[in-house]
Amino acid sequence: MEKIIPFIKYRFIAYAVTITLIVIFSLQTYRNGGFNWGIDFVGGIKLTVKFDQGVDTAQIRKVLTQNKISAVIQQVGKEEDNEYLISTKLASRTENVEESTKELKAVIQNNFKNIEILSIETVGPAIGDFLKKSAGKLIALSIIIMTLYLAFRFELKYSIGAIVALVHDVVLSVLFCGFAGIEINIPIVAAILTIYGYSVNDTIIIFDRVRENLQIKTKQTFIDVIDKSITQTISRTLLTALTTLFAVFALYMIGGEGLNEFASVLLFGIVIGTYSSLYIASPFVLYWEKLTLKKA
Amino acid sequence: MTRGLLYKAIFIICIVCFATMLILPTIGENTLQIVLSQTSTEQDLQTIKQRFPESKYKIVIKDKEVLVEGYNLNVAVMNEIKRYSGVVDAKLLPHWSEKALLAKKINLGLDLQGGSYLVLQANYHKIEEKTGKPLTNAEKNEITEQALELLRNRVDKFGVAEPSIRPKGNDAIEIQLPGVKDPESVKKAIGTTGRVEYRLVDDAYTQKANQWLKEHFAGKPLPEDQLELNKLTDTIKNAIALPDSLELLYYYERNPQTAKLFPAYPIVLEKKVALAGNDISKAWVAPDEYQQLAVHFNTTPEGAAKFAEVTGEKNHGKKLAIVIDDKVRSAPSIRVQINTGQAIIQGDFTYEEVTALARIIKEGALPVDLKIIEERTVGPTLGIDSIQSGVKAFIVGIAGIMLFMLIYYKFAGLIADIGLLLNGIFMLALLSWLGFTLTLPGIAGFILTMGMAVDANVIIYERIKEELRTGKTPRAAVAQGFERAFWAIFDSNITTLLSAFVLSQFGTGPIKGFAVTLSIGIISSMFVALYITKFIFEIITSRGSLKKLSI
Numbered sequence: 001m002e003k004i005i006p007f008i009k010y011r012f013i014a015y016a017v018t019i020t021l022i023v024i025f026s027l028q029t030y031r032n033g034g035f036n037w038g039i040d041f042v043g044g045i046k047l048t049v050k051f052d053q054g055v056d057t058a059q060i061r062k063v064l065t066q067n068k069i070s071a072v073i074q075q076v077g078k079e080e081d082n083e084y085l086i087s088t089k090l091a092s093r094t095e096n097v098e099e100s101t102k103e104l105k106a107v108i109q110n111n112f113k114n115i116e117i118l119s120i121e122t123v124g125p126a127i128g129d130f131l132k133k134s135a136g137k138l139i140a141l142s143i144i145i146m147t148l149y150l151a152f153r154f155e156l157k158y159s160i161g162a163i164v165a166l167v168h169d170v171v172l173s174v175l176f177c178g179f180a181g182i183e184i185n186i187p188i189v190a191a192i193l194t195i196y197g198y199s200v201n202d203t204i205i206i207f208d209r210v211r212e213n214l215q216i217k218t219k220q221t222f223i224d225v226i227d228k229s230i231t232q233t234i235s236r237t238l239l240t241a242l243t244t245l246f247a248v249f250a251l252y253m254i255g256g257e258g259l260n261e262f263a264s265v266l267l268f269g270i271v272i273g274t275y276s277s278l279y280i281a282s283p284f285v286l287y288w289e290k291l292t293l294k295k296a
Numbered sequence: 297m298t299r300g301l302l303y304k305a306i307f308i309i310c311i312v313c314f315a316t317m318l319i320l321p322t323i324g325e326n327t328l329q330i331v332l333s334q335t336s337t338e339q340d341l342q343t344i345k346q347r348f349p350e351s352k353y354k355i356v357i358k359d360k361e362v363l364v365e366g367y368n369l370n371v372a373v374m375n376e377i378k379r380y381s382g383v384v385d386a387k388l389l390p391h392w393s394e395k396a397l398l399a400k401k402i403n404l405g406l407d408l409q410g411g412s413y414l415v416l417q418a419n420y421h422k423i424e425e426k427t428g429k430p431l432t433n434a435e436k437n438e439i440t441e442q443a444l445e446l447l448r449n450r451v452d453k454f455g456v457a458e459p460s461i462r463p464k465g466n467d468a469i470e471i472q473l474p475g476v477k478d479p480e481s482v483k484k485a486i487g488t489t490g491r492v493e494y495r496l497v498d499d500a501y502t503q504k505a506n507q508w509l510k511e512h513f514a515g516k517p518l519p520e521d522q523l524e525l526n527k528l529t530d531t532i533k534n535a536i537a538l539p540d541s542l543e544l545l546y547y548y549e550r551n552p553q554t555a556k557l558f559p560a561y562p563i564v565l566e567k568k569v570a571l572a573g574n575d576i577s578k579a580w581v582a583p584d585e586y587q588q589l590a591v592h593f594n595t596t597p598e599g600a601a602k603f604a605e606v607t608g609e610k611n612h613g614k615k616l617a618i619v620i621d622d623k624v625r626s627a628p629s630i631r632v633q634i635n636t637g638q639a640i641i642q643g644d645f646t647y648e649e650v651t652a653l654a655r656i657i658k659e660g661a662l663p664v665d666l667k668i669i670e671e672r673t674v675g676p677t678l679g680i681d682s683i684q685s686g687v688k689a690f691i692v693g694i695a696g697i698m699l700f701m702l703i704y705y706k707f708a709g710l711i712a713d714i715g716l717l718l719n720g721i722f723m724l725a726l727l728s729w730l731g732f733t734l735t736l737p738g739i740a741g742f743i744l745t746m747g748m749a750v751d752a753n754v755i756i757y758e759r760i761k762e763e764l765r766t767g768k769t770p771r772a773a774v775a776q777g778f779e780r781a782f783w784a785i786f787d788s789n790i791t792t793l794l795s796a797f798v799l800s801q802f803g804t805g806p807i808k809g810f811a812v813t814l815s816i817g818i819i820s821s822m823f824v825a826l827y828i829t830k831f832i833f834e835i836i837t838s839r840g841s842l843k844k845l846s847i
Contacts, residue, residue: 043462058681075675076413078379085413085674123470124463130445135807142798146791153787162791187407190737190810197796197814201748201788205755208784236751236758243700243754244747247693251743254692256685262736 007230007278008223008286014279021172029178036178037089038185039072041132043125044089045101048118049108051082060084063111069104070183087123089183097122126186139196146200154207157292161285162203165276169199173269182261191262195269198244202237202277209233210282222289226282234278241274301838304831312718315725318399321391322728326369330362330377331385340382347377363389399728403475405458405735405809407678411474415670416486418443418467422665436466442663444469447486449659458733458809469666472674474733489621489665490656492641494571496606497615497627501564504536505544509562518546518559525559532562543567545617547624550644563624565617570606575599579657581650584642589650591641593657600637607634618643620653678736686739693743694720697750705757707846711832712753715824719749722820727813737810745817748789752825756781757847770845771837778830785826793818 029035051060057073064071064086071088086108090100101120108115127135143163150159173195177184209229220228248270252263330344344362348355353366369388377386393399403409418440420431431439440463447469451459464470473482509532519525529544538544543566546559577596584590595603606616607630617627618641626643641653676683698716701709723742727734760777768776793815800811837845 046464057675072677074410074677077672121465123465124440126460126462128441128444128463130441138798138801138807142795145794145798149791149794150787187736189807190741193737193799193807193810194741194743197792198747200791200795201751204788204791205784208787212780232762233758236754239704239754239758240747240751243697243750244743246696246700247690247743247747250693250696251686251689253689254685255689256682259682259686259689259736 004224004228004231005234006227008227008283011279011283014275014283017275018168018172018280022175025172025175025179029175032178032181034178035174036181036183038070038183038188039087039089039123040126040185042089043123044087045097045104046085046087046121046123047101047104047108048076049084049086050116050118051084051112052114053082055082055084055112057084060086060112064088064107067107069107071104083118150204150207154211157285157288158207158210160288161281161283162200162207164284165203165281166196166199168276168280169195169269169273172272173265176268177265180264182265187262188265191265191269194266195273198270199273199276202240202273203281205236206230206233206277206282207285210285222286226286230278230282237274237277241270244270298838301831301835308828308831312721314397315721317393318397318725318728319721320393321399322402322724323367324391324393325365325367326391327389328364328369328374328377329387329389330364330383332360332362332382333384334360336360336382340380343380344377344383347380397729400731402724402727403731403733404676405733405738406460406472406474406674406676407736408676408683408734409474410673410675410677411472413670413672413674414471414473414483414486414668415464416447416469416471416666417669418469419665419667420467433466437463439663440467440469443666446660446662447471447666450486450656451482458735468669474735483668483671484652486666486668488652488656489662490573490653490659491619491621491661492573492576492653492657493569493619494603494606495565495567495569495617495619496611497617498542498564498566499615501536501538501542501544502562505532505562505564508532508535518561520558529562538564541567545619545622545624547627555646557623559623563617563627565619565624570616571595571599571603573657573661575602576657579654581654584640588642589645589647590643591645591650591654591657593639593641595637595639597637600635603637603639604633604635606630607632609633686736690739690743694746697746701750701753705753705847708757708760711829712750712757714832715753715829716746716749718828719746719817719821719824722824723813723817726816726820730812730816732812733809734813735809737807738813741810741813741817745814745821748792748817749821749824752781752785752789752821753829755785756825756829760845760847764845764847770843773845774833774837778826778833782826785822789818789822 057075060073061071064073069088071086074085074087076083076085086104088100088104090097105117105120108117143166146166147159147163150162170192173192176182177188177192182188206229209232210226213225213229213232245267248263248266251259252267255263332340341357341362344364345355348364348366353364356363356365374386374388377383391399391401394401418436420436420439423439424430444461444463448459448461451461451471451473458474460470460472462470471486512535513528519528525546532538533544542564544562544564547561547563548557549560550557575595576593576599579591579593581589582592611630612632613629615627615629617624619625625645626641628642645653678686694716698713701712701716703709705712723745732738756777759781760773763773763776763780764770796811796814796818800808800815
């Protein structure tokens with residue numbers, strides 16, 4: 001018989017790791033002054049600037065990044081006009097429009113010759129309150145539907161395990177953005193949703209094996225069955241994480257500045273998703289079982 | 297090969313061919329039609345010829361029309377050519393599969409391709425005039441926010457995926473639409489306020505107004521310019537001493553030659569609105585009793601009460617005007633009381649008008665009039681540099697996955713790689729069919745599903761290996777492996793699909809884009825892993841002599 005790795009035995013180490021991560025990430029997020037919401041969420045300022053011939057978006061972005069300003073740069077109108085829209089969220093958290101504008105203007109004027117600032121405007125968020133609310137509702141709804149489906153296909157306790165792991169992954173990924181000071185814009189939201197999809201997938205493969213192994217009538221305890229199931233599927237879990245990481249890692253290494261943060265969130269999420277399906281999902285199934293057995 | 301396997305083979309080949317044909321408009325050869333002006337010179341033609349070298353493109357020249365056939369002809373090239381001297385127009389001819397199979401080109405989103413940029417200015421004056429007091433900034437913001445949501449819906453209903461809509465300054469809205477094609481119909485939809493009202497006509501004053509017009513304006517057509525028309529309205533109002541409870545508007549008719557609307561005669565209405573657009577709960581387009589297209593509607597319960605009151609006995613013989621955005625478009629006489637809350641809007645409407653009207657009634661009118669004050673094209677938000685490196689990264693990533701599968705699973709890995717390629721084709725085909733707009737979040741969904749696609753293979757292969765270890769023959773191990781892996785793959789994918797489906801209900805924007813690619817990817821990867829690769833294994837193991845499986 002093959003060797004069974006006692007995953008459940010190490011669960012307390014896993015909890016310690018998770019709690020430590022949450023504490024460190026939260027503290028650092030707090031020290032960074034909270035989450036770094038991007039222009040898509042909080043709005044900002046938008047400048048229309050006419051540049052000299054030969055300037056392109058890559059050059060402008062480079063200069064702005066060097067000065068720690070993250071901005072969306074779009075060429076506007078006819079190509080030969082050399083006009084660009086530069087949108088950036090407010091520079092400081094004080095949300096002072098004039099100061100931010102002054103700062104942005106200074107950076108552009110110091111680094112480019114012959115520029116002409118055509119207009120300065122404030123813009124609101126692309127994701128308004130209404131969208132935020134409906135997104136929240138839909139995510140809640142999708143979690144409920146997932147729970148119901150899993151309760152129907154497996155048992156309620158497995159739903160709980162899968163959802164706990166899911167919430168674990170999403171919360172940690174969001175905190176990771178705060179920890180690393182990543183500006184949360186629409187692409188980052190997509191990255192977090194990707195993690196959301198990946199996490200459940202990974203967990204269910206293990207639960208499917210638990211379900212199958214439980215049908216084999218032996219004297220083994222529930223803990224043994226879980227350990228055995230995780231061990232049997234471990235090669236698959238790691239292989240899948242590895243192949244997905246290939247794609248994301250390539251994006252991280254050669255994706256360039258625009259995709260770097262996006263890829264790093266994904267990278268973190270996949271690692272944490274794999275970890276949680278091994279160490280977080282199953283122990284919670286166990287707890288739920290204990291809890292309900294006591295009551296009964 | 298047994299008969300069953302043969303049928304499967306034919307089925308799979310058909311599906312692959314069909315999918316490939318669907319992607320052709322996006323990646324295949326296209327035709328660009330260039331129309332030259334009558335005064336264009338030989339030099340202009342030479343420039344075009346140089347742009348499309350004959351080694352790569354086929355060029356047909358007919359008088360002042362040039363047809364270029366070849367790969368990589370897209371909207372960007374089309375717009376480049378439009379700016380050449382001597383060129384009147386350039387357009388991409390629809391690909392044959394677009395006509396035959398309803399395939400569409402995959403559109404790239406604002407982040408990857410850019411698009412058109414519109415700024416809409418809100419006109420608060422009208423509201424301030426009506427209420428008689430200036431609006432505070434907070435009120436303005438609230439109105440803008442409401443208008444924003446309605447615009448989002450309208451743009452979405454026009455099939456423009458993934459627009460970016462945000463408030464700008466205090467009284468404007470900025471819209472970016474992906475793709476550079478001229479968004480005429482969308483512009484029309486967002487520029488229409490869509491306020492529908494039923495109001496009673498005051499016959500006495502209408503007569504007075506027309507009488508005055510006859511005496512002072514005899515025979516001349518009414519001015520079509522809005523400003524001049526407003527001036528005229530003021531003059532008439534003063535001349536006939538219109539009371540404050542009434543309002544003078546114009547009845548609009550359609551010019552039979554130009555099909556354009558023009559003000560035909562003045563008509564005086566009560567200011568009180570008998571029934572407004574928000575009293576209507578459901579609206580749809582259907583022919584009326586004269587086989588003319590009309591908008592049919594059901595009112596809300598309160599609307600039904602209001603409608604019954606206005607069509608009551610006391611008003612019989614009076615006219616009830618249908619006012620759309622301050623233009624009177626029809627004014628039938630009231631003959632019977634309508635208690636059911638069901639009615640129709642009849643008039644001289646075109647098909648486009650009735651469908652747009654029904655749609656706008658359903659979604660509600662804009663709380664404020666909006667005017668397009670700026671329109672330009674914009675470049676991609678991500679930058680060409682990021683896009684190129686992103687594409688490179690994507691290819692390297694997929695190549696890495698394929699290489700890994702090949703090394704780790706040997707021959708079986710090759711089958712998984714074929715599956716992965718087929719999966720890519722199927723996904724692109726489905727995205728083309730839906731005319732999907734691909735954005736960065738969409739690509740994230742794509743990468744995730746590519747990862748999940750091999751995942752299904754990994755699950756199956758690991759299972760087969762386990763079965764082989766227990767000493768089963770390759771044939772039995774393959775059969776068992778697929779059977780046992782089935783439910784694991786099914787359950788995990790269905791769970792993800794369910795949540796993706798819920799997220800796709802999210803009106804518009806990145807979340808929807810992500811959810812759609814993810815759903816499509818899940819469906820196609822399940823099909824590939826559980827049907828096509830299974831089929832390949834069935835063929836291999838159907839030769840009973842197979843002793844060892846390369847896995």
